[in-house]
Amino acid sequence: MTEQCNGIFTENSCPTKPLFDVSVFAADASARANHPAVSRFHETTLPQAQSIVRTGLERYGTNKAAIAFNGGKDCTVALHLVLAEIEKSYRSESPIQIPVVYFRSRPQFIELEEFIQDKIRLLGLSLTIYEGDIKDALFRFKSDFPDVQGIFMGTRCKDPSSRHLSAFSPTDPGWAEFVRILPILNFSYHDVWLYLKEFNIYYCKLYDDGYTSVGWEGNTVRNEKLRRVADDGTVKYLPAYLLEDSDDERVNRE
Structure with missing residues (x-):
């Protein structure tokens, strides 16, 4: 329709290009x-x-x-x-x-x-x-x-x-x-992240801690695509807007 x-x-004209230059952020x-x-x-x-x-x-x-x-x-x-x-x-x-x-x-x-x-x-x-x-x-x-x-x-x-x-x-x-x-x-x-960042919109802090999609507590974990390990072995997760491939948005949900 x-x-x-x-x-x-x-x-509905769903976007087909998943890769994005996150340096824009x-x-x-x-x-x-x-x-x-x-x-x-x-x-x-x-x-x-x-x-x-x-x-x-x-x-x-x-x-x-x-x-x-x-x-x-x-x-x-x-x-x-x-x-x-x-x-x-x-x-x-x-x-x-x-x-x-x-x-x-x-x-x-x-x-x-x-x-x-x-x-x-x-x-x-x-x-x-x-x-x-x-x-x-x-x-x-x-x-x-x-x-x-x-x-x-x-x-x-x-x-x-x-x-x-x-x-x-x-x-x-x-x-x-x-x-x-x-x-x-x-x-x-x-596009979601462009809107949130361009207009400085307050959003849930889970997205700054490696969560790219949030379902419910029982089926959602941090996205391993954003996991980084420092030289001293410390593990941290990048914010959701730095995910380069949008096809990986929901890999953290079961």
Whole structure:
């Protein structure tokens, strides 16, 4: 399915080049701005995501939309994209009013849980948490928020079972009825990090300690591709944004 938002197509066009010049993250502002990957991001990838958010807000407003947030890097990008667009479109001194929901299906890292609460507090938002099976949790959310029709999510096309999705994807038959709004569907792994680093976004500290993808506490470890051993035998892990091959993003998850 192909939709068009303000002249920008929103079909799934999943990035195919996994290798990335991570030196861009250490470059000075001038060199970074002239890097082809950074230019492409600002000229194409980011405007497409912003357009999807604008279209979602035009369709549903803040009273019929919600934001799903689980503390991961992708959700953090989606959260900030939506809030930035709300700030532009709804210029008001009153606090942003849009439901933010966390579906917690399994035990999570304490660092991630602390980050979620801290992030929500710093942004002045209110968070609703649903425990247990995600399908059941969505039905409970629908019951509690019957007016919500669209949910902004941080899904990317490289995520499992996501290659068939488009920017506006209804939930599957048998699930609570929502439209999944996916502004970063076509972001690559390194696009996520370009956004977080370019805009100096506060993210979970697990990503600075060798975690490239965070599932839940029982299936996620540090990514061995980022493991380094010093001459004295000391082991350390590089931050997630220094992973060169995005195909290795999820090798740390069972």
